[in-house]
Amino acid sequence: MSLVLTGLTKTYGGLHVVDTVGFSVADGAMVGLIGPNGAGKSTLFSLVTGFLAADAGEVSYAGRAFGTASPMQRARAGMVRSFQVPREFTHLTVRDNLIAAAPDQIGEGLIGAFFRPAAVRAQEAALIARADETIAFLRLGKVADVPAGKLSGGQKKLVELGRALMTGARMILLDEPFAGVNPVLIAELSDRIRDLNARGLGFLIIEHDLGALTRLVNTLHVMDRGRLIASGTPDAVLADPQVRDAYLGGAAA
């Protein structure tokens, strides 16, 4: 079990936004997280990735307990998130968005940038090649030189996925990857996620589009009002009356 959440809790003025939530995501697993709006899913993501400090509980990845580690430290450990609203670098081209995500760049230090031009150029050439490979994999070739701010919603999600890949992350947390994405691109995005999963990358995905999500994941966790109310295979979880009641608001009953 690689990504382990235990007893995560976050309260705002007495309101338990996330209430003692715990589950695990194995290396190379494909796990979905669902729940009605306000269930605390995105807050949970922020707790896991260190953007918010948990009131209680612990997150560990690859055997390392994070404690109060910063988002940067957690990302460098190999666990990278995307955002519900895409946070692309609007003025950078798609290619530069991807290259900027690569770790350990000599030219990102001032000394390297000024005094090691040859080393920087060599690394830059390697990074461009790697970025172009990723761009080809994500079918973003046509927009590689376009500023990311000008892309469609779905393309921006692909760029965020591409950046996560460039960090070398082994566990990727996606916050609503299909929101605001057209159906054709959803299928495309799903295929890419499946390909990456086949290469051994683990995914934890928050998503409201249950159809697309259940075709993708083999484990589903359900949150409601801060609590984890069900876990299991998609079929079993969606058949759970408690889940139907909370998530489908009785409409399907």
Next chain:
Amino acid sequence: MDAYLTAIAIVTGIYVLLALGLNLQYGLTGLINFGHVGFFCVGAYTTAILTTKGVSMLVSFPLAALLALAAAWPLGMVSIRLREDYFAIVSLGFSEVVRLIATSERWLTNGVQGIPGIPKLFSDLPGGQAQAFAVLALLVVLNLAAIAAMWRIVHSPFGRMLEAIRDNEEAVKALGKSPAGFKIQVLLLGAALAGLAGAVYAHYIGYVSPDQFIPLVTFQVWMAIIMGGVGRISGALVGAILLMLFLEGSRFLRDVLPFVSEVAMASVRLGVVGLALILFTIYRPEGLMGSHKRP
């Protein structure tokens, strides 16, 4: 008239150095530094104190830049993680603290009387005009070096990261890189440039006192980069020239406005710059040279 033009060119050169530093901080990184004059002041006083005690300018100039940089370090450590508007307030406070220290620590700075008799640059050259030209040449060299350094930064992976930070700090963190680390380096570099500008200024004027380092100086540099074009190296250059055109050109308004008194004229000149700034933000918000890659 020649002497007058050289003098203006020298002051412009000093403003260009200041504008290049601020452009790096705000234009490229999004750091709202309202305390630029504080580093200018540290640089000017450093060289003033040292050279009046007999230290060589060859030593005092690098020290002026280094001390300005060192002054930026604690400011960066405590405040760089603040939201940008709060950083603006803290940096403004910082420059006022620097000025108050210059005013109050009389044993070091001679208080409000300031430090007179700072050795002139190139004083062994014959004639004031030759000296002024030499100062101008020094400024050109310093500015070219600063521009070359900026160019290198903009076109390096470091510069790419600055742009990423300006676009979205949270995303930079999510990718495992620390925006604060990059911002502190930028703050220090800009401060060192301002310190260097302060050193040239002190030796050119020959006299420093606290009232030369009021926040107005910071805001004039801001006016320069806003008029010239934020985020562009050429914007800093052109903006500083425009600022001087407005500040000095308005001097000649006296000829067309003879009914305005000498004292009131100072306010009119400031008003002209203000009006120019307003017209720029309305009719050319991206600055004369255009803004940096904004789609």
